Amino acid sequence: MSARMIWRKSLNLFMLSLTALCALLTVSALFFILGYLMYNGGKDLSWNFFTHLPAPVGEEGGGMANAIVGTLKLMLLAAVIGVPIGLLGGVYLAEFGGKTMPFLIRYTADLLNGVPSIVIGIFAYALVVMPMHHFSTLAGGFALGIMVIPTVLRNTESFLRDVPRALREGSFALGTNKWRMIATVVLPAASRGILTGVLLALARVAGETAPLIFTAFGNRYWSPGWMQPTSSLPVIIYTYATGPYEDWHRQAWAAGLVLLGLVLLTNILVRTFLGGGTSYERS
Amino acid sequence: MATTPNATTPADFAWSPRALLRRIQDADEIAHLVTLIAAATLLLITVLLVYQLWVLSAEARAKFGWSFFVTQTWDPVSGDFGALTFIYGTLVTSAVALFIAVPLGVGAAIFLAELAPPKLSSSLTFVSDLLAAVPSVIYGLLGVFLLVPIMRTSVQPFLKHTLGFLPLFRGPAYGIGFLTAGIVLAIMIVPFVLSVSREVLLAVPRDQREAALALGATKWESTAKVVVPAARIGIFGSVFLALARALGETMAVTMVIGNNPKIAASLFSPGYSIAAVLANEFSEATGNLYLSALIELGLVLFILTFILNGLARLLIVVTTSRGSGVLPT
Numbered sequence: 001m002s003a004r005m006i007w008r009k010s011l012n013l014f015m016l017s018l019t020a021l022c023a024l025l026t027v028s029a030l031f032f033i034l035g036y037l038m039y040n041g042g043k044d045l046s047w048n049f050f051t052h053l054p055a056p057v058g059e060e061g062g063g064m065a066n067a068i069v070g071t072l073k074l075m076l077l078a079a080v081i082g083v084p085i086g087l088l089g090g091v092y093l094a095e096f097g098g099k100t101m102p103f104l105i106r107y108t109a110d111l112l113n114g115v116p117s118i119v120i121g122i123f124a125y126a127l128v129v130m131p132m133h134h135f136s137t138l139a140g141g142f143a144l145g146i147m148v149i150p151t152v153l154r155n156t157e158s159f160l161r162d163v164p165r166a167l168r169e170g171s172f173a174l175g176t177n178k179w180r181m182i183a184t185v186v187l188p189a190a191s192r193g194i195l196t197g198v199l200l201a202l203a204r205v206a207g208e209t210a211p212l213i214f215t216a217f218g219n220r221y222w223s224p225g226w227m228q229p230t231s232s233l234p235v236i237i238y239t240y241a242t243g244p245y246e247d248w249h250r251q252a253w254a255a256g257l258v259l260l261g262l263v264l265l266t267n268i269l270v271r272t273f274l275g276g277g278t279s280y281e282r283s
Numbered sequence: 284m285a286t287t288p289n290a291t292t293p294a295d296f297a298w299s300p301r302a303l304l305r306r307i308q309d310a311d312e313i314a315h316l317v318t319l320i321a322a323a324t325l326l327l328i329t330v331l332l333v334y335q336l337w338v339l340s341a342e343a344r345a346k347f348g349w350s351f352f353v354t355q356t357w358d359p360v361s362g363d364f365g366a367l368t369f370i371y372g373t374l375v376t377s378a379v380a381l382f383i384a385v386p387l388g389v390g391a392a393i394f395l396a397e398l399a400p401p402k403l404s405s406s407l408t409f410v411s412d413l414l415a416a417v418p419s420v421i422y423g424l425l426g427v428f429l430l431v432p433i434m435r436t437s438v439q440p441f442l443k444h445t446l447g448f449l450p451l452f453r454g455p456a457y458g459i460g461f462l463t464a465g466i467v468l469a470i471m472i473v474p475f476v477l478s479v480s481r482e483v484l485l486a487v488p489r490d491q492r493e494a495a496l497a498l499g500a501t502k503w504e505s506t507a508k509v510v511v512p513a514a515r516i517g518i519f520g521s522v523f524l525a526l527a528r529a530l531g532e533t534m535a536v537t538m539v540i541g542n543n544p545k546i547a548a549s550l551f552s553p554g555y556s557i558a559a560v561l562a563n564e565f566s567e568a569t570g571n572l573y574l575s576a577l578i579e580l581g582l583v584l585f586i587l588t589f590i591l592n593g594l595a596r597l598l599i600v601v602t603t604s605r606g607s608g609v610l611p612t
Contacts, residue, residue: 012501016398022390023399026473027407030414033425040428088321096315097322105322108329114592115332115585116531118558122565122581126335135566149325179314200416207418210533210558214566234420238534241424249428256424260417267416271409 034260041257044250049258054220054231060247064255066222070137070230071206071259074216077141077226078205082148083198089149090156090194095182106157109150120146121211129215135229140216144205151204155197159190196274203266207259209234233259333585340579342572351579357544357560359568364576366583368544372461372554373584376536377529379465379550380472385522387469388476395477396484397492397506408481415474423538426467431458431539434466439551454549459541462550467535472525479524479599483517484510486603517602523595527588533558557584 001009048063055062089109093102124143129135163186171181187194216230218239223230233255240252343351343364354365391411395404435458442452487510495505511518541553542563557580568574 008501008504012503015503015507016394019390019394019398022387023394023407026387026391026414026477027410029470029473030410030417033414033417033421036425036429037421085321085324088318089325092315092318092322096318101319101322105325108326110596111589111592112325112329112332114527114588116533116558116588118531118533118561119332119336119581119585122561122578123332123335125565126339126578127331146328149328153322153325178311180310182314204416207416207420209418209420210562213562217566234418234534237420237424238538241420241427242538252424253428256421260421263416263418264413267413271412 034264037253037257037260041253041255044254045257049251049254053222054236057220058245062251064231064233064236064251064258066219067231067233067236067255068258070216070219070223070232071234073137073223073226073230074141074144074212074232075202075206077137078144078148079198079202081142081145082201083152086149086152086201087156087194087198089153090160091182091187093153093157094160095178095186106154109153112146113150113154116210117143117147117208118210121213121215124211124215132227134227135215135217137216137223137226137228137230140212140230140232141226143211143215144208147205147208147211148198148201151201152194152198155201156190156194159193159197160186162193163189192274196270199266199270199274203263203270206266207234207263209238213238336578336582336585340575340582342575343579344575346572347576351576352583355544355546359564359570359573362570362572364572366557366576366580368546369555369557369560369580370583371546372540372544372556373530373558375461375550375554376464376468376540376556377526379462380468380529381522381526383466383469384473384476384525388473388521388525389480389518391473392477392480392484393506393511396481397502397510408478411474411477415478419471419532419534420538422467422471422535426463426535426539430463430467434458434463443551450548451550454547454551456551457541457553459539460551460553461540461547464536464540464554464556465550467539468529468532471532471535472529475525475528476521479521480514480518483514483521483599483602486517487513514602516598520595520598520602523591523598527591527595530591531558531584531588533562537562557581 046063048061050063050068051065052061052063053066054064089105093105120143123146124139128139128142132139167185167189168181171185176184212232212235216232216235218235219229219231237252237255237259240248240255243249347354347364351364351366352370353367354363355367356363356365357368358364395407399407435456439452439456439458439462443456446452491509491513492505495509496502500508536556537559540556540559542555542559543553544555544560545552547554561577561580561584565574565577568577
């Protein structure tokens with residue numbers, strides 16, 4: 001083998017191993033994060049954490065029951081606000097729609113999808129908090145709901161487009177009209193994909209902190225109804241991690257583990273059991 | 284049930300009351316209308332978002348004009364606001380993030396698209412997708428308690444020792460600051476560079492690789508001289524996409540950047556970013572001018588990400604449609 005050939009072969013080997021190293025580094029980051037959180041958060045996770053309110057500031061102990069319920073309430077609101085609009089809008093793009101309108105909507109969805117979450121927070125502040133003059137669960141849910149729309153919309157569209165033409169034609173051949181064909185044939189055929197998209201979109205906003213800081217704000221007590229400020233897991237992690245108390249830091253780790261577990265578990269379950277993953281993700 | 288689908292006669296498009304009534308009674312038309320309203324809501328929300336940002340920042344825009352972007356002062360007490368320090372912080376942290384994340388992400392994408400067997404490739408992509416799903420506050424948490432101490436005790440002294448002749452790596456090692464924020468951001472955006480780059484690399488036709496290999500090129504030569512150049516524009520697209528994310532990323536940066544509005548050449552210095560100042564000061568802003576200045580910062584962030592996202596999508600669509608046509612979006 002000539003010297004040149006040896007040089008080329010070894011460069012080949014070197015560069016290819018380097019790319020493998022890049023992939024290894026990237027992928028191991030997830031396992032590292034998960035492991036580190038389990039190590040740090042696991043030891044402070046107790047039953048009290050899930051059932052008790054936060055202790056008064058400066059005192060040790062207490063839990064985050066209100067933050068967990070708050071996050072669930074915010075998720076519910078986000079789903080109620082975001083999913084119907086995204087779903088129906090996706091049906092419009094895939095099934096109706098002419099030329100200009102779908103292009104415009106698709107483009108806008110991509111644009112809205114790329115808007116930083118903190119800017120969505122400003123929007124919710126202007127639209128909900130300012131008229132009401134106080135922070136509320138509603139404002140937080142509204143912000144998260146808006147973030148859900150573009151993902152659900154584009155996802156629904158792409159899964160509806162994948163439904164085979166033969167199914168539609170079969171339905172038409174039986175004499176149904178279009179909306180019945182969509183409701184009874186096309187949507188059920190695409191339902192797994194659509195559900196995947198919805199759940200992943202909700203899992204993503206479950207971890208959003210920035211749009212909640214000045215909409216849902218925070219609360220050291222239970223938040224009755226929908227018009228009071230509420231605590232939520234992401235915001236309390238932020239508050240506790242940047243706070244001055246050792247005990248807060250320990251609880252922030254525990255809350256971090258709960259939040260990460262929730263988000264990753266949803267992702268893994270949905271992606272493995274509902275199939276495929278999405279063709280459209282937030283970017 | 285009797286209506287035939289898509290039976291549109293010219294009369295259906297007439298706007299006479301009777302034709303309109305007939306359209307409204309048609310169930311298909313109702314379904315069309317309902318879904319159209321949902322889709323139009325998205326447009327409405329976006330227009331309203333831009334409108335609100337514009338109107339609510341009017342006071343600051345009128346008072347400071349273009350000087351807002353070149354002024355360093357940020358003094359809520361005397362009502363004097365300038366965005367330069369925040370814009371600087373946002374740009375510097377994003378630049379550090381790209382400097383680390385682009386080689387790492389593209390390298391990993393090359394491995395996944397060109398080398399790894401399909402099964403390994405898809406499971407590693409799965410892990411990378413999960414990494415993208417980790418909430419940003421979790422990165423912040425790890426940043427504050429793990430990365431900051433490491434930076435302070437080992438990384439920054441080491442950099443100072445070896446690369447200290449550069450103005451970038453001078454000054455006291457606080458742990459927090461531009462460099463730490465940039466590193467956290469880098470870890471956060473790698474999955475995005477990776478997944479989009481992998482997609483565009485896979486869209487390069489197989490024939491091109493085989494042609495290069497048939498000419499006697501090694502695997503690396505075929506990758507570096509044929510495949511990557513063919514996917515070049517799409518990779519740029521992935522970089523813009525990642526940059527747009529880095530610019531708007533809030534929590535992780537807020538927790539490690541130091542929240543100190545100043546411009547410094549050293550990456551060790553604490554700084555501030557647009558998103559971080561919004562997160563910290565928005566809920567406590569007193570007075571209309573203060574709030575208006577903060578919202579103008581939001582407007583700046585919106586415009587920056589808007590331009591970058593538009594550009595990114597254009598580039599990605601151009602490359603993937605030239606290849607085998609796997610569209611990532």
